[in-house]
Amino acid sequence: AEMERTFIAIKPDGVQRGLISEIITRFERKGFKLVGLKIMVPSKGFAQQHYHGAKERPFFNGLCDFISSGPVVAMVWEGEGVIRYGRKLIGATDPKKSEPGTIRGDLAVVVARNIIHGSDGPETAKDEISLWFKPEELVSYTNNAEKWIYG
């Protein structure tokens, strides 16, 4: 696999519940690298853009209201296979079905308050990163642990 980047966001419920560090820790200890980070309250229009793929779903309006209801921690994580494996760390969309050991499995109960977002593929990762971050907000750097993570 080659280096890739994914967009991860801690939703307002995760922020209010004090789960920012818990979530960052899970990605960090795996060996993925944080290359972008900010906290912001998205506008409703911004939330609609982010979730444009779900605009026909019955929960779209409530979802966009919720995402724009408070601070969101927006992140870009980098690593081999991070898009797909990030989704594994996060767990199934509905926390009732997420496995224990996953972020949603361990930390959430209902689908409308599932605390975290992660890009679902290379195309959405690219689109979401460019929606949430300016290129100059992303930092390319070598972490000294990389030679121990990747060999």
Ligand code: DAT
């Ligand atoms: P995911 O966030 O796992 O990629 P998704 O893209 O299908 O899931 O849906 C986006 C978000 O919408 C999801 O994280 C929570 C919310 N959602 C999904 N299904 C829902 C439902 N049946 N009722 C309420 N909210 C739902």
Ligand code: MG
């Ligand atoms: Mg999705």
